[in-house]
Amino acid sequence: MSDITADTAVAPPRPAGARTLAWLQNYGVYAAIAALIVVNIAITPHFLSTENLRTQLVQVAPVVIVSLGMALVIGTEGVDLSVGSVMALATALIPLYLGYGVGAAILVALVGGVAVGLVNGSLVAFVNVQPIVATLCLFVGGRGLALVLAGGRLKDVQNGTLLDLGSSSVAGIPLPVVVAGVLTVLMAGVVRRTTFGRQLVAIGGNRTASVLSGLPVRRVLLLVYVLSGLLAAVAGVLATARLQASDPSSLGLLMELSAITAVVVGGTPLTGGRVRVLGTVAGALLIQLVRATLIKHNLPDSVAQMVQAVIILGAVYAARGGTGR
């Protein structure tokens, strides 16, 4: 940067191309969803049927929940690779404690998620390990632990109350979707309206400045990873209820990648300093819609994966161009 430009009072207006990019960065994901919905209404039979919408939403709910936590972590310039393993851990814990009642089982599963978050958060906040490495430890170890707990087997879960969680509805909306919706509103409130939310984006934007400004940096980081672990555990519980089985060897596989994708496609930069909660939800929905559209039209999963890859790259490219970096 030249010393002259640094001293101009106000930045000059951005050229048109940059404005388009900035718009894409902010609203592109919503526009893409809208376009996709219009296209689907036109070409996909029964797209607007309640049945179909329910299926889509139920499928995307766990991804949304995990992505909310991931968005917070990425906002602090971190990443949480352990979310899939947390889901596995949660699902492995449930059958072990179902004997004490559904409430106890769910509580233990959530405590498991919090515990993983505490370990991740401590490594990041107090030991200063890079987030990617810190959470890699539990990515590797967490699923192993889940398998050890479960004895390496798939277990059927035959508890009526728990299964209801997966299949019941509130005012016609499936419960997992309701949970995802409530958590989204909650997280949006946390990011926008709480001290914690403001502090976490400041830490992601400039950690040194945050330390010097007296922010409780370590506490905030710890809490962010705990929240991420907790949300992943919630997703694990809901998925278990829906699948009516506890399968720690496959539940949540590649979930970290789906969540990161949703966050990035939703416009939260990987460099931290910004969290877009609604964008994240939209990112998860977009990926889900794309897959569903392709599958409905008999395009195989392989194509869906490759399209997803292109979307990720497109989103990151737009984000990079928009900020002029």
Next chain:
Amino acid sequence: MTDPVPEQRNAGDPPVLEARDIVKRFTGVLALDRVSLSLRPGEVHALVGENGAGKSTLIKVITGVHRPDEGEVRLAGRPAGFTGPLDAQRAGVQAVHQEIGLVPDLSVARNLLLGREPRRALGLIDTRRMHQEAARTLESYGVRVDVRLPLRSLGVGAQQMVALARAVSVDARVVIMDEPTSSLEPREVETLFGVIDRLRGQGIAVIYVSHRLDELYRICDGVTVLRDGRVVHQGALADLDRLRLVSLMLGRDVAQVRAEGVTRFSGAHEAAGEPVLEARGLSSRHLLDDVSLTIRPREVVGLGGLLGAGRTETAKAIAGVLPLDAGGVTVAGLPVRRGSATAAVRAGIALLPEDRKAEGIVPTLSVRDNIALAALPRLARAGVVSDARIDRIVETFMRRLRIKATGPHQPVAELSGGNQQKVLLARWMATEPKVLLLDEPTRGIDVGAKAEVQALVDELAEDGLAVLLISSDLEELVEGSDRVVVLRNGAVVGELTGDELTEEAVMTTIAAHTREEVA
């Protein structure tokens, strides 16, 4: 406007490097306005000017980082047309910057010879010869070290010598040194001057950028003074006396400089009452050695000393971000928990850091969120922030500090340096601090904003704050402070107050101990 280039001892040679009528604009703002510069082989040419005068832009044009909008750079009589700094280097134009452009984790030898390593059969690197060659080269620069160690294990001065040795050994014809002595010990400066003399003897031209007048007069032949992107003087340095040089740089009349100085401080304050800040025996290995100081309300205490004397470290220790081995801080008689920035802020200590970009602003956030950052807990109830209260505070301070922005929601990264500094000041004022630690508050901001910030510091002290002022600008330090504590090697070596507080006295205090140290 420009004096003709005077005769020099090598005036007969054709110029090795010429910049002709360079014009450079950044998004409409004129950064360089028809700037010309000509260097003869073996000439050491001073390039001076205040921040924002266009020095670094000119260097960037010469080294190919920027393309000039008009005019051209010519090397040995031919248009240079550099496509980038690497291209310039290959043509023999080397820049040695303040931030050393080397790789800290690679060994000294590998840094020195990267890309030119001696080879064996099969093109493999001959490690032993590489080490011998590196050791030999560095020894001629007065640096005797184990060249197998990583570069970062050397002192800053030695690292800079490695950078210089690397730059010169690549067939340099022109070497540009940007503030080369800013982090050197006195004896390292002597070594550097020895090296520059050697370059002169080899017919290599040097552009020397520095604010240290003593150095300029010792080693430079010619001088170019830039101000606001224009050349305001060009000629032999010997024909220009110091006061005239300073007045050219500042764009002020010599008489005016003499009469009123260049700062906007009002003068002494009526310090009163018990000290609000007491720091006792601050010690941290290698950095601080038993530093104690007190500040009363309505008092501005300056910290004097050279770079590396421990001024920034003292401020950071008081603010709780530098780990201490011993010592402690009390605010209004109450001890502050050691090593916790949060506790310090809660006790009413505010630190305006030296490096605004790296340690101050949060670039992803708006002006509003940056201002509210430190005061968040007091603007919130049960962890939920009140937007109305934030808006009120932000509006108050944006008006009071005259922060120029399109609005509170403009990203802070888009503001000018001076306005960013005001945003940071506002961030602290919103916390209603008792103690304000200012580390180089006016560095790198334009003249107008500088005066405003200085006036503000004055005002804050009047309002009853205890202020610690760190400034490398001696004039600002002396005129802005009621009392100056001088540091050297992390320890307090003197204190000046009242009539004894003059620029000369500060310099004498620093210098006296410097000499003692050398002897």
Next chain:
Amino acid sequence: MTTGQATAETPVTQDTYALSGRDRAFGLIQRHGATAVLVLLLVVGSLSFSRFPTGENLGDIAITSSFPAMVALGMTFVIITGGIDLSVGSVFALGGVLAAYAVRWGTVAGLLVPLLVCGAIGLVQGLLIARVRLAPFIVTLAGLLGARGLLLSISHEGATTYLIPHGSVLARLGQGHLFGLGYPVYLTLALFVVGGVVLQRTGFGQAVYAIGGAEDAAALMGVPVARTKIVVYVLSGMLAGLSGTLNAARLSSGVTILGTGMELDVIAAVVIGGTLLTGGAGSVSGTIAGVLLLGVIQNLINQIGDLSSSYQQVVSGAFLAVVVVAQTYLSRARRL
């Protein structure tokens, strides 16, 4: 260039800041920590289990470790430049499927097709990272999905498993033995020797370190940053493809479900081997120790018998945690 008498008149700077004990300890642990623990485990394993120190068992550890080792070699280069390659697991699986698919056109095709395709994936990733300047994490994440998608479309959504005929040259490459060790073990060792020499003794290797240490400075010192990065990702892709090919040859078929999560295991091995994820430091000898260490842990857990093999992941995860905590504590500079 140098003038002898200058030294006489100029003062001498001799103050290498003495490396502190902590720095020294860090250097030692970083370079040799994994090796030391490996040796310790080998000794303990040999004393505890009679079936552990047999030639057959050790040969088994060597062959099963050789496949992740090849992948880890490429990853080491990538990580030293300060990057990361998440696509290697998918590329590994893709390499195996491609080899099994292409072997119908001959052994040469069976070897070359996966190498070329996987190299091309690396090339695309490298271009996006080095030229378009997208974050390696994201680009290779997309690569992970893309390569897996390609694999699925070749194998008819995983429904078709291509076989490598028994007794074919390719199968023998994967299954053959010499002095009790499989061919892939020798190839892996050779690759590591070459990798080590390239890293320490060539301009390319210097460039890899310099870019990871300080990219801007490296560019100013004339290091071809973009080209080096591209080559590094191509290498990583090709090594993952080669590893997948040989693994398929050993199993006689291109198994489509392999390699999921492998990228993170491989990164773990590289980090345990002392390569810093921040770039600029690391070695291939550390990486091989890291891979072997994880292999030995797995083998020992199998020796214990009644323990589920899942413990291996738990132990690896815990071990990785210990390593990174130790590394961070030892290297933590006095910040602020």
